[in-house]
Amino acid sequence: MSDGTGKHSPVEKFFRMCLLVFGGIVLLQLSLQMLAEMWPWLVGIAVIVGVVAGLLWWLRSRRQW
Incomplete structure (x- = not known):
């Protein structure tokens, strides 16, 4: 296990990666x-x-004519 220094063993890294996947x-x-x-x-x-x-567009285009 980790001793709090931030360094992890390869087994811990592999296990953590498996859990994330x-x-x-x-x-x-x-x-x-x-x-x-x-x-x-x-x-x-x-x-x-x-x-x-589409209905709103059609009504607005008709209003301009």
């Missing part, structure tokens, strides 16, 4: 799972916003 994989899996559950809502909201923006 494992944590990254777990967080990535959780975020992909949440995205898969919210995907229909996100697409629906994007379509609604696109339709509203």
